[in-house]
Amino acid sequence: ARLSAARYGKDNVRVYKVHKDEKTGQQSVTEMTVCCLLEGEIDTSYTQADNSVIVATDSIKNTIYIKAKEHPVNPPELYASILGQHFLDKYAHISAAHIDVTVHRWTRMVIDGQPHPHSFLRDGQETRNVEATVTRDGITIKSGIVGLQVLKSTGSAFHGFVRDEFTTLKETWDRILSTDVDAGWTWKKCANLAAVQDGVERFDAAWEAARNITLKTFAEDESASVQNTMYKMCEQILDAVPETEKTNYSLPNKHYFEVDLSWHKGLQNTGKDAEVYAPQSGPNGLIKCEVSRS
Numbered sequence: 001a002r003l004s005a006a007r008y009g010k011d012n013v014r015v016y017k018v019h020k021d022e023k024t025g026q027q028s029v030t031e032m033t034v035c036c037l038l039e040g041e042i043d044t045s046y047t048q049a050d051n052s053v054i055v056a057t058d059s060i061k062n063t064i065y066i067k068a069k070e071h072p073v074n075p076p077e078l079y080a081s082i083l084g085q086h087f088l089d090k091y092a093h094i095s096a097a098h099i100d101v102t103v104h105r106w107t108r109m110v111i112d113g114q115p116h117p118h119s120f121l122r123d124g125q126e127t128r129n130v131e132a133t134v135t136r137d138g139i140t141i142k143s144g145i146v147g148l149q150v151l152k153s154t155g156s157a158f159h160g161f162v163r164d165e166f167t168t169l170k171e172t173w174d175r176i177l178s179t180d181v182d183a184g185w186t187w188k189k190c191a192n193l194a195a196v197q198d199g200v201e202r203f204d205a206a207w208e209a210a211r212n213i214t215l216k217t218f219a220e221d222e223s224a225s226v227q228n229t230m231y232k233m234c235e236q237i238l239d240a241v242p243e244t245e246k247t248n249y250s251l252p253n254k255h256y257f258e259v260d261l262s263w264h265k266g267l268q269n270t271g272k273d274a275e276v277y278a279p280q281s282g283p284n285g286l287i288k289c290e291v292s293r294s
């Protein structure tokens with residue numbers, strides 16, 4: 001037997017950082033969960049019980065906090081790149097650092113019409129995600145949005161699909177569409193950390209654009225299918241963010257079934273009379289795509 005792949009580190013490292021603006025007294029907060037895995041000349045720690053090559057996962061955890069103190073944690077793409085680059089700079093035998101950052105929502109409260117200086121709310125389990133791979137050959141970054149739950153009560157159809165001896169699904173021209181958005185966009189490779197930092201505002205702008213494109217397309221598209229609607233989202237993100245090379249979506253189709261109540265005094269609740277539905281926990285459709293520049 002031979003070791004064919006190996007990476008190790010610390011997962012689920014929760015980090016909070018506050019920024020206090022001395023002039024305005026306004027405070028801002030960031031909360032994230034970090035996973036940091038290292039690759040390199042570490043085989044002997046697996047095969048020969050040679051611990052001399054191991055940067056302890058506890059030390060990796062410590063480094064996550066130290067770098068969060070020493071450097072900005074926003075945008076997460078920059079923090080992830082700085083953190084990853086540290087391990088290559090410090091440890092010659094480490095060849096790659098895989099950094100995943102999941103940023104949780106703390107949205108500033110608006111109290112009596114005014115943004116509150118130091119109070120925030122968790123308005124959804126949606127997260128902003130970054131996967132950075134830092135190597136001596138450059139930095140690849142994939143940004144994303146995960147867990148953005150959306151629903152539309154009409155404006156979605158699904159008909160014209162294969163009908164055969166396996167098909168029971170009725171065609172519909174008017175259905176509920178609900179999904180949990182998992183969207184990603186992959187940046188063109190950066191040669192080094194300086195290239196990430198140069199034009200760093202592009203990361204927040206891209207996240208804003210991708211989120212707005214997703215919501216607007218979901219809301220306004222007369223959807224013929226999840227497939228077609230998500231493709232339209234991808235096209236627009238590539239157009240809006242020229243420094244990306246591809247984008248991808250993974251969308252569960254979270255079904256809402258009609259409930260036939262006609263057995264009860266002839267109550268009409270199907271088709272055009274449908275108002276009360278049974279939301280389904282599963283099974284769910286799952287539609288995935290990756291769209292690249294042509």
Ligand SMILES: O=c1[nH]c(=O)c2nn[nH]c2[nH]1
Nearest residue numbers: 158224225226227253285
């Ligand atoms: O949008 C949809 N795409 C599909 O592939 C599918 N299959 N069943 N319902 C569906 N809805």
